[in-house]
Amino acid sequence: MDTFLDFEECVRDSPTFKQSLEKCEGEIAELEGRVEKVKRLCNQMVDAGQNYSSCNQLFLSALAEFTIYHKSDGVILNCLRQFNQGLQEMIQFQTMLFDQTQRAITQQLSNLLSQFLPSMRESRREFVRIGDDLEAAVVKNAQMSRLKASEAERATHLLVATRKCHQHFALDYCLQLNNFRVQQKLDILNSIFSYFHAQYTFFHQGFDLLRDLEPTMKTMASQLSQLSSDCSAMKKDLENTHLLVQQRDASGEAVLVCNPSDGGTVQGPLFKRSRKKNKTWKRCWFSTENNQLIYSKSHKEPPVVLFDDLRLCGIKSLDTIDRLFCFELLSVQKCCVLQADSEELRSAWINAVQTCIDKAYRDQSPEQNTQAKESSIPVPALAPPSHPPALAVALYCHGNQHCCDCGEPEPRWASVNLGITMCIECSGIHRSLGVHLSKVRSLTLDSWEPEQLKLLCVLGNEVVNGIYEGCPIDGIQKPSADSPRQDKEQWIRFKYVEKRFVKTYLDASPEWMKQMLGQRLFEASLSGDLKEMASALAEGAEVNSSDDKREGRTPLIASAIGRRLDPYRCFGFSACAFNQGSLLACEFLLQNGANVNHRDHHGQGALHAAATHGHTGQVCLLLKRGANQYAADEKGNDPLSIAMETAHADIVTLDSEGFFGSVGDDETFQDIFRDFSNMASHDPDKLSRRQFARSSEGDKQKN
Template identity: 80%
Template sequence: MDTFLDFEDCIRDSPAFRQSLDKCESDMSELESRVEKVMKLCGQMVDAGQNYTSCNQLFLCALSEFTAYHKSDGVILNCLRQFNQGLQEMIQFQTMLFDQTQRAISQQLTNLLSQFVPQIRETRREFVRIGDDLDSAVVKNAQVSRHKPVDAERATHLLLATRKCYQHFALDYCLQLNNFKVQQKLDILNSVFSYFHAQYTFFHQGFDLLRDLEPTMKTMASQLSQLSTDCSAKRKDLENTHLLVQQRDASGEAVIVCNPSDGGTIQGYLFKRSRKKNKTWKRCWFSTENNQLIYLKSHKEQPVVLFDDLRLCAVKSLDVIDRRFCFELLSVQKCCVLQADSEELKSAWMNAVQGCIDMAYRDQVTDQNTQVKVSSAPVSIPDPPSHPPALGVALSGRGNQHCCDCGEAEPRWASVNLGITMCIECSGIHRSLGVHLSKVRSLTLDSWEPEQLKLLCVLGNEVINGIYEREAADVLQKPSAGSPRQDKEQWIRSKYVEKRFVARHPDGPDADALKLRARQRLYSASVSGDLVAMAEALAEGAEINWNNNEQEGRTALIGSAIGGSLLACEFLLQNGANVNHRDQRGQGALHAAATYGHTGQVCLLLKRGANQYAADEKGNDPLSIAIETAHADIVTLLRMARMNEEMRDSEGFFGSVGDDETFQDIFRDFSNMASHDPEKLTRRPFIRSSEEEQQDEEEKN
């Protein structure tokens, strides 16, 4: 236990007090030197970390350029791009860690030293000076002769005044030292705790990021395994092809590419005689394509059409000139002399060109006959529908084209439970808030369900900012895309954690009534499916799992199941609603959805873990209610879910992993239908067979 300077010993100025004072001053000096050492090393660590972050950022820029180099390979491009985005977010986390470390260590310890040490030193100087004056006054008082009463009285008064002043300074000095000893423990522990909390937040953010990237990494691992297999197979195939070509064609003879099955198309090198200068020959690459003869002077130039319609040409051998292996192509407009490298190549070229001419005539007749048949009965084939990606759908919402918190353009991240889009830097800050406040997902890396994307479109940045920033102009200035990260972090925490900008009534005697009104508003909005009113009620402090005693203890989730709004149900589940809460009659959200025939909500609640075996006070589970209300789709869903669960239980530890594929297909069909075509889920009567009725009677008996 620490010992403090005793104020009574200070008045007596005993040797024990002087010894304690010396020890306290030496402790303060030692603490000051150690704090300065910690601050110096902290500064060096932060500087090194910032240099590391800068180098890491340069590395990611190079990696991004490396990604662009593989733009033609979809697999590599997608993998590198996704890893680049994840590493960019990790750099943001590291930057935030160094900023928090700077504030936790340097700023807090600097405040400790600057608050106490200068004042303590100034007081100590006065204390030493007055102490010297006291010693002089004591000596003078002792030296005055008893025969000089006037001098003795003056020396006595001076001694009393000096001692009184010394005692005041000594008490002040002791008080400051004791206060410093008390405060330094608090500030040091607070500084270390803040630094540890920054480390904890950093690793927690990294854990959340890697957990979100885990499905992507599994997909990449399977792609990498497949790519490795394909690479080995391709290399083996290339080696075999290389060996085959080496044994077959690497004989020094000229090579041409001829395809008899395609009308005799041929490719290869020929010498072409200039039409203006008969003695000038140039070696070019020739090919027959689309009833044309095309040649290429160089790989850097564009191809030139020599004859645009081979049907108007004739090919013949040319033996009247000095050069060997020549043949000629003639048309009404021009002629061209070509030379091959051998007699075999000459014959191949002449036969191939003649075959192209014959094929062109046959194709013309076939096209004319087909044209007549098709014109008599035209058929139109509609284009397949195109579905926009998650990013395009999310950005179509009101205000979603810019970050909800800083306004940066083209955000690539979103909060599922808040219904907003955000940039990568703000998404890192949202992750640090915890999933109970903001569930951050990537619009390009993660998979999205239809109802989740609809939440982003129905709510969106414009609606949410109208709720959470209603009184922001009077409290704090909103940061921009170029603002420092700490300003954005302060804004986001004030906005979503403290909810400082939400329009509130002043606290008073009706505060409980206002909270009750917010809870009732959440329940009524859930029944009617008003997402905006639900978001406002949650912002005003309504509990997500509040029991409405006026409605038999139902929660907002049960109310949304009664009302039938799929989006309201998804919004409540994303914000932490208990899917298995039951009211005073023992019925939960799944009971209510089955009672009122909401197929889409039954599917959603089952996917979110609703207990399909829970029975109400009458002993009816959701399946019994669905059979009683005669809704065939819900009966099918519940029976398939029950069958799937029983199959998994029966398979045991060594069974197959995951759900039955048929079960997954049925749920996927119902989910898509509930999101895109809800009108198709009309109530269809459920007709029970005689065997099912007999089985129910046996179970009752």
């Protein structure tokens, strides 16, 4: 409880009162300085906020102009308009917040100081002045002589009057100080509460605004997912077309374009000699259309008809002039000399123009001409296969339609390494655990690879909950969708970090646990049993290095099992090299922290094992995950040389196409590896192993 100035001590003018008065005045001076600092910083904050609002308004104006630029696209136009309106309302809310902040802090605190401090300063001046007069009257009364009775009596009366006046002024000053101490709490608390209420109103208005926009955002999210799928398909189509054209036509030489769909139009660049100046040549773009020869000097100028009717023209090679690759078109009215870039192009132009002349004389229907032209030049059609969206694939599996941890329907997020789906709130909690425990991705916004989606289908919420919630504990209840975030966060940490609900062997020794779980992990990796692998990892598999030399295991696998294995740093996927169907097991361990470039004491890693056993899908997967294709073992053999040694044609073909050296550097090669891994994930039989027949002579040389 606060202490106030004692009025009785004030009347006595005791040292205790003077000490309390000095302390009270110091506190008021300190409070005044702090209030001025708060007012100054509040004004700076409001000025900065208003500047931010002005800049934000300019940004929204530019965004509105950007919206007009996309007026032809209804999806983007509707999206940008609605978000622009929402942001405009948010700026209005911010303006109201700054105004209320200035009134709550600056004005209320200023009123507190202006209401009390001027009168208190005036009272203090009078109090100090009358105190000086009282001190003088006391000294004068003390110095009076007994012999001067009349003067002593006047001095005594003056002292009494001065003391009474001093007491009145002191009591008034103390009352003002006490009243200020009482009022300051009310005004300061009211000011802070008003500011906090303004903040509460601002965020509540923003929450209501975003809640109203939630249906629109869901619609936009679905449109964005569809647009993302269409964009990926279009990019794949463009890249395939680009690759086809590059392989077919990108030879560094000029190309003669023939379009059957346009009636056999022939297009290409040629040099044209001026008819007035024989030594002047101009490079133009020529084309044949409707039995006419047309050329354009530049893209900015309209085309010009050089010959109206090709049926009245003749064409021949011209070797009588100094320039190479020339040919001449002749008609009754004029002639024209043209030059191609090579002998092949000159012959092609002569044949093409002669073909146009011959076709002009034929009496065939347009439909027959079109069929003939289309059959003369085949145009391949590239259409990438359409893949289902990640959300539809993930929710297709039973149990994935609800959040794995709280049961909220329609989850839109998933953990790649755990193989579960979750709501947005639980996804935020999973992110806080770290990527070594849970790698969270969006099912609608992020791109998913076939192996990752298949993990969600093979594992899923029911399988994972059967492992991580296998032994419930009394008193700890699983949260629901309506539970507070604190309950969900506590449950998720108990479940995935502390693993309180995972089945354990209480009476088993740590050494036996390491042996048993290591054996389980090895056998599950070998057979591709994801459920058993997830269970072993959840129980914390650790294996002694003494298992390295166990009979029946290759040094590569022995090294993977012989090292210390914890739930998120395991490297058992080299065991997957024995089984093509264990590609998902390899992906599962990679997602859970396995080192893709780990090698055993012979210098061999998982990529060496996959190349040895000829598993093309695993080779693609490991390369895609960053495996070092140049790593050599103790004999100096890298994965490619091992594939050639064991005569696995598919893997050797990858290098012949240049894929080995291009992984990670080119998106087209990434797509090709994705196609290989997609085939290996969904239809491994298509990756049939082909063996090269090695001659006996080669075997002898090798021996």
